[in-house]
Amino acid sequence: MAREYRTIEEVAGPLMLVRGVENVKFDELAEIELPNGEVRHCKVLEIDGTDALVQLFESSIGINVDESKVRFLGRGQELAVSRDLLGRVFDGMGRPIDGGPALIPEAMRDINGTPINPAARDYPNEFIQTGVSAIDGLNTLVRGQKLPIFSASGLPHNMLAAQIARQAQVLNTEDEFAVVFAAMGITFEESDFFISDFRNTGAIERAVMFINLADDPAIERISTPRMALTAAEYLAFDLEMHVLVLMTDITYYAEALREISAARKEVPGRRGYPGYLYTDLASLYERAGRIKGNRGSITLVPILTMPDEDKTHPIPDLTGYITEGQVILSRELLRKGLRPPVDVLPSLSRLKDKGIGTGKTRADHADTMNQLFAAYSRGKDAKELEIILGAEALSEVDRIYAKFSDEFEERYVSQGFTTNRTIEETLNLGWELLSILPKNELKRIRDSFIEQYYIEQREG
Amino acid sequence: MDNRSRGKIIKVSGPLVIAKGMRDAEMYDVVEVSDKKLIGEIIEMHGDEASIQVYEETAGLGPGEEVVSRGSPLSVELGPGLISGIFDGIQRPLDKLVETEGSNITRGAFAYALDREQEWEFEAELEPGATVIGGDVLGIVQETVLLAHRIMVPPNLSGKIIELKSGRYKVTDTIGLLEDDKGVRHELSLMQKWPVRIGRPYKEKVSPAEPLITGQRIIDTFFPVAKGGTAAVPGPFGSGKTVIQHQLAKWAEADVVVYIGCGERGNEMTDVLNEFPRLDDPKTGEPLMKRTILIANTSDMPVAAREASIYTGITIAEYFRDMGYSVSIMADSTSRWAEALREMSGRLEEMPGEEGYPTYLGSRLANFYERAGMVRCQGSDDRLGVLTAIGAVSPPGGDLSDPVAQSTLRIVQVFWSLDSALAYRRHFPAINWLTSYSLYSDKIDRWMNENVTPRWSTLRQDALKLLQEESELEEIVRLIGHDALSDGDRLKLEAARSLREDFLHQNSFDEIDTFTSLEKQHRMLELLMTWYYEATKALANGVQYHKLEEMPVRDELARLKMVPEDRIVDRAAELNAQMTRELSALNLGGR
DSSP: OOOEEOOEEEEETTEEEEOSOOSOOTTOEEEEEOTTSOEEEEEEEEEETTEEEEEESSOOTTOOTTTOEEEEOSSOOEEEEOGGGTTOEEETTSOBOSSOOOOOOSEEEETTOOOBOGGGEEOOOOBEEOSOHIIIIISOOBTTOBOOEEEOTTSOHHHHHHHHHHHOEETTOOOOEEEEEEEEEEOHHHHHHHHHHHHHTTGGGGEEEEEEETTSOTTHHHHHHHHHHHHHHIIIIISOOEEEEEEEOHHHHHHHHHHHHHHTTOOBOGGGOBTTHHHHHHHHHTTOEEETTOOOEEEEEEEEEOGGGOTTSHHHHHHHHHSSEEEEBOHHHHHTTOSSOBOTTTOEETTHHHHOSTTTSOTTHHHHHHHHHHHHHHHHHHHHHHHHHOGGGSOHHHHHHHHHHHHIIIIIIOOOSSOOOOHHHHHHHHHHHHTTSOGGGOTTSOHHHHHHHOOOOOOO | OOOOOEEEEEEEETTEEEEESOTTOOTTEEEEETTTTEEEEEEEEETTEEEEEESSOOTTOOTTOEEEEEEEEOEEEESTTOTTOEEOTTOOBHHHHHHHHOSBOOTTOOOOSSOSSOEEEEEEOSOTTOEEOTTOEEEEEEEETTEEEEEEOOTTOOEEEEEEOOEEEETTSEEEEEEOTTSOEEEEESOEEEETTSOOOOSEEEOOOSBOOOSOHIIIIISOOBTTOEEEEEOOTTSOHHHHHHHHHHHSOOSEEEEEEESOOHHHHHHHHHHGGGSBOTTTOSBGGGGEEEEEEOTTSOHHHHHHHHHHHHHHHHHHHHTTOEEEEEEETHHHHHHHHHHHHHHTTOOBOGGGOBTTHHHHHHHHHHTOEEEEOSSTTOOEEEEEEEEEEOOGGGOTTSHHHHHHHHHOSEEOOBOHHHHHTTOSSOBOTTTOEETTHHHHHHHHHHHTOTTHHHHHHHHHHHHHHHHHHHHHHHHHOGGGSOHHHHHHHHHHHHHIIIIIOOOTTSTTTTOOOHHHHHHHHHHHHHHHHHHHHHHHTTOOHHHHHTOTHHHHHHTGGGSOGGGHHHHHHHHHHHHHHHHHHHHHHOO
């Protein structure tokens, strides 16, 4: 039987100090009962003798130091899981908000999870076709990968994420597929965009959503992604489904973390974010993956808005160090009218090499990918030179590269948010574009592929 | 048995636990926390209160629970069974934990680092009656095809062998007896223990002068690391730090490789685990895994054990060095290790130094790198052992003013500067040739001149100079365009471009290109530079520039990297002849 304490000593920001407690454990969950009977949640951050420092998950408005009661629950934060998670919408703390009934749990899971033993991991190497050429062709996503979208305010990252969620499929398999969506601190409109998009395409049946909106308590955001990942782990590793987890927006999550760190008066790291931001983000991102002997997988696509489009800001920076690549959106490309405005050169999928080629996509994929990168990069250089020195200064070859880079952006990258291209289509389009270049410029492609796929231009 | 110090928890704050009643415990003793037996280490003592960093998740711990000291500092088990193993930061065998605990790491999980059941064939090399000192080789266990595990007298023992027999033993079995000067008898076994925070002793350090051949062209040719040297690879994310570390772990000429995945991605360790057993060592043709030891403390594993993982790794490396082997240790990434240090420092409420890092960051890093070196090992045979340390650094935003990067650069002798601009252009390895350096290059030049070709240092210097000139010329091109350049400058640009694309660019995923022997590096560099020298002469001779640029042999030179090792000498001779033919045709008729 949990004892009740009326010994709240102080409340400051999201933190609360409770004195004279006994038998309270680190990281334990607790409830606060307000004088009006309302119950809120908190967890133990530090236990020092008989003093417990707790972190509120909800707002502190109305907490009365003398009359509020605290009950320690003897367990950590948990999520009820079962197959019925699919099709449901929850708030950031895992309570249903879709008007449906409470879940009948198959099991209760600690939302912090446990680290996957690296020796038990299975390497992600199965190609996922997202139908987006800039990803499939150049920054290929594979099952079990964590590939964030680095974006900025005002860029259409949500459209791209929804497109991926809608179109993603693994070729040649009939395994079950599910989407878990975690919204942290985004606006109602953004979240509504996702919910209606899922609803309109029928994806909602296979989706679980955890929604913490901008006006919900910031501290709930700490739990939201963990709830989502716990649900994903259950679907992936208990029910052996292929789960795509979308998380947006990591920036707001990190800010909530900073808020708590500041309230605890911890020594801040860069830009006021706590020194453990890396470890904390890793404890989320690393829950993606595959496990040996299990058919399921968790593929993670976190979205973050880079403050001031600065890639060296701690949030994108630390994310980039943990995730297996990044897809970067660019305002400049958006202004040029590219949809999606994926900046392919700084984008990267670290796992692409193992997910492409014979039997996965097509034998020529790696070569053409490298050639497209190189050619686009050279074309952009040429265009830059053109701006400074004028078109006359370009050599014949550079002019062709400049033309290539324009067409590449227009046709390859800018496919719109509703076009769903198969990998064959993407690769063939790549060859169409490469055929703009003279044959002898294709140095990164093996001759046999050039013979097979290069399209000879008619003279004139 | 039970003089072990027992205390009670009074405070829990993340990985830091404070316990009372620990007066008898010693600093850095290992403790077991609560009945879950979580492993921790005492890092501070205040009266009878001990601050303990716990190597596992502390959720669910509370005041009043018991803390028991093991009475010894954090140590690793050293003996047969280490090779091909994968261990966590405190040397728990992860592959065995999968069998006992399942796919996730549960708290308080325990398994011996060295398998207690496995038997090893021990072949004694000494007879009873022999007088030995610490470090002397008692005998051999052929642990893998690639590695004869030399069983040594523990460093602090010496005396006379009373008994020693060949046979099949488990690691804990007694293989013999040793009587020291005082007449005390010590049992000898295949296994030793050593505290991780103390370097294993050796006789003396020797200055390194030989290159560690890595098969990576930009490293071996331009910025070589010496056997027993130290190197750092700092770079922003996506610039290929991990690929370089993997390449070095795969191809560096070493008898034993210890790879520490410290606070990095789980999938990267899986990659190593999958790939290394399938890759063959270029020298022996045996799977690389048979010389590799992995220490994995991925970023989602407890942060305190990350701090320990570096020490665990280097102690194991020192043990193999002591056998007289050449050992390489790769730590990816030391920045994550430093962050773990910072996190514990914050919890201890220490006064922070730069960026919140503890003030002792520099000295701890120096401590780690100084454990590398070429040494005369303990033992009567004066054998040399080598420990080369290569650390990745992940500076925030790629900014080298970061305290971890700065402290590292003060210590290491080789600096491979990764450049995101190169990575965007998909030039890999993205090591910037203008900003990287190797303080070993003079010594190694001498070695190369003696062992590879007397022209080595000339070729190397000229090539570096050419690359330097390229960057200056590019500035000019950016301002006033290509047309303003003289033919001589164009030739330089073209030669430098070819050097970059055909020599420095190396594809680690290509079967042939992934490793280049010194012989092949020499042939490639020689041919590319010869074209440059000869073309310069031809130009002076009046040959038109575009004819030189369009020489057919140059397409062949570009494909040199794809020429298999066994055909390179012939191929180089062919191309050399072809080049001479084409050049003389131009020199005669091309005016």
